[in-house]
């Protein structure tokens with residue numbers, strides 16, 4: 202049938218690039234832009250553009266032509282033979298290749314059955330995950346649009362990146378923009394700032410990646426420029442590697458999970474020393490009295506002194522005293538990495554940082570105040586004009602949504618209620634899972650629990666280019682194309698470029714574009730027009746670009762027409778006239794630019810939060826001990842920090858030379874903690890939730906008692922012992938959420954034990 206046809210235009214001409222040095226067509230990944238070399242229908246090279254990492258970008262030929270590509274649709278044997286139903290054989294059963302018509306008919310039949318017998322919320326289709334860079338073929342946008350068109354679904358709300366921030370920030374500053382897209386630009390820092398205090402550091406590995414695809418790598422230069430002008434950096438992190446090479450920063454290495462205590466103690470110091478900017482507090486904030494009552498110990502009997510914080514953080518008090526001396530004068534930028542809020546009570550460090558910045562009174566001034574995520578992702582602090590990277594428009598969902606980190610609980614506890622940000626959610630009865638563009642067996646915490654939830658589904662459909670752990674655990678697998686096989690528009694809104702990404706090679710095997718798979722299902726379900734409005738790939742790209750052109754017309758920016766843009770490959774978006782300063786407008790005119798909080802101001806005390814009545818999130822920022830941290834560790838327990846991998850994007854690239862598949866994932870450990878274990882040894886980490894292997898990498902830069910292991914290894918439990926063999930730390934993490942307010946992932950609060958493997962007697 203016509204709907205099954207693949208709608209990608211002709212791939213880029215081989216002649217476009219045939220030899221080294223020739224300029225081939227532009228393409229883009231979340232990990233950077235490149236020029237492609239194509240020969241005889243194969244991608245043979247990828248040359249990095251504008252500072253992209255050569256290893257990550259250079260892995261494209263391996264990715265596209267990988268032996269792990271899924272060549273055709275597959276169905277799990279047990280499902281094919283016995284029909285839909287709960288099963289724990291997923292991942293062990295054979296996957297049987299079938300033709301497209303068979304697979305599409307079976308998938309459409311299951312969707313119809315769900316809508317008919319159980320209603321839209323029985324289908325979990327939030328499909329959390331990064332998918333690929335192009336915005337039309339963004340798998341997660343496509344699956345949500347399709348399921349909304351088909352009748353609705355259970356969506357996943359917020360994200361793993363900054364879920365706790367997304368919940369708390371609207372109560373404090375009226376919106377999520379300070380974590381979703383707004384920041385004080387590095388240009389402003391380079392010009393004005395005397396001190397940058399970076400909680401969670403500025404790890405350059407994180408700058409390689411940006412959602413939608415980063416084209417420019419300007420941050421390292423601007424950091425160097427700030428330093429050259431005399432700006433001093435103070436990095437607060439358990440890992441010295443969070444100080445970028447070439448930066449002379451003071452390093453403080455507290456216990457993970459104690460940052461809030463340090464921030465509150467600095468705020469207390471500001472108050473008692475008379476440094477607090479009372480005029481700022483009175484004009485721009487509300488509730489500082491309640492906060493001060495807590496800081497001084499009036500409320501709970503404990504003054505939040507530097508001595509108190511030093512005890513919580515287990516660092517010398519002199520270090521915190523020196524930090525206070527550094528920030529009491531001059532223009533100070535306070536920053537926290539997103540990692541801080543991916544932890545028990547993750548809402549608190551972000552609220553506390555804003556409170557400290559309010560005490561110093563520089564919010565909205567050039568180079569001053571606060572910004573979240575300078576060390577988290579490429580693009581944060583890049584002075585770019587936003588809004589020119591188009592996106593696929595969504596459709597209203599008639600189903601519901603659950604907090605993203607609660608999805609396994611939702612499947613395991615249908616009908617129970619969940620408290621979430623002042624609301625009560627009744628968990629839906631999920632019977633079917635539809636995932637396209639994410640890898641939950643990489644990203645979700647407590648993978649034993651995830652496996653149990655996974656076994657409860659009656660049918661699981663996955664689209665994937667590669668046989669990832671998630672694809673292997675599906676009932677119906679559709680092979681998806683990669684960005685190299687289709688035309689698209691990509692870029693990140695925090696960047697200086699928008700890219701036209703050309704199809705470079707034909708679809709591999711029988712792979713189809715995600716949107717063509719959905720179009721074929723939509724035909725069968727009778728919702729084709731709602732899904733794609735009769736537009737082809739080219740039609741959609743033109744429509745999406747027309748939105749950027751219209752924006753340009755309104756803002757007086759000259760945007761190339763579609764054909765010219767396609768020919769250019771990269772369109773440089775003109776930079777804004779002045780460097781961005783977070784909350785500048787609010788500072789200039791607090792009445793005209795009221796914040797969307799009840800008071801219109803920054804809320805250092807929030808009545809709304811207090812009224813929720815959650816004891817873990819009272820009405821002002823506060824410090825509570827994490828559930829799991831070194832403060833309560835038993836002998837032999839370590840705090841495991843699971844950060845982002847250096848040369849992968851999450852689980853993507855793992856199976857290429859850039860990735861970590863050569864050995865169990867590396868585990869950084871202070872040599873003092875190694876006992877008789879040696880560098881390069883395979884070790885086993887474990888706790889009550891699970892165990893995995895890792896490869897020991899001694900690093901004097903790690904705080905003793907802390908272990909640092911990146912995420913990104915493909916889940917591979919030993920069938921006999923259950924030990925995960927590739928080093929996926931999410932068998933160890935808990936899916937306990939930050940709080941009832943945020944219901945966000947607290948992946949970074951986990952205690953573990955370590956032993957040599959195989960075990961020595």
Ligand SMILES: Nc1nc2c(c(=O)[nH]1)N[C@H]1C(S)=C(S)[C@@H](COP(=O)(O)OP(=O)(O)OC[C@H]3O[C@@H](n4cnc5c(=O)[nH]c(N)nc54)[C@H](O)[C@@H]3O)O[C@H]1N2
Nearest residue numbers: 330331333340361362638639640644664843851852853948
């Ligand atoms: N312990 C711990 N866990 C964490 C984190 C942590 O810090 N600690 N970080 C969390 C964070 S912030 C995030 S964002 C998540 C990330 O988790 P994910 O976003 O799930 O990770 P990815 O590996 O990027 O998954 C994307 C998947 O999409 C597939 N894909 C790529 N292109 C296409 C396409 O065109 N079509 C289709 N159908 N599929 C495609 C890829 O092969 C890959 O399997 O992990 C979270 N997990």
Ligand SMILES: Nc1nc2c(c(=O)[nH]1)N[C@H]1C(S)=C(S)[C@@H](COP(=O)(O)OP(=O)(O)OC[C@H]3O[C@@H](n4cnc5c(=O)[nH]c(N)nc54)[C@H](O)[C@@H]3O)O[C@H]1N2
Nearest residue numbers: 362401406407437440457458538539540577844845850851
């Ligand atoms: N190369 C690469 N870059 C990436 C990604 C990737 O997969 N690969 N993923 C991207 C995504 S989706 C996201 S959301 C961002 C995430 O951005 P972040 O969450 O900021 O990144 P992480 O690498 O998880 O953590 C940053 C650093 O925080 C430190 N840290 C951990 N716990 C604590 C603590 O309690 N206190 C303090 N002070 N420091 C702590 C760790 O040492 C770690 O190196 O990264 C993005 N960048």
Ligand SMILES: [Mo]
Nearest residue numbers: 360361362363
């Ligand atoms: Mo993320």
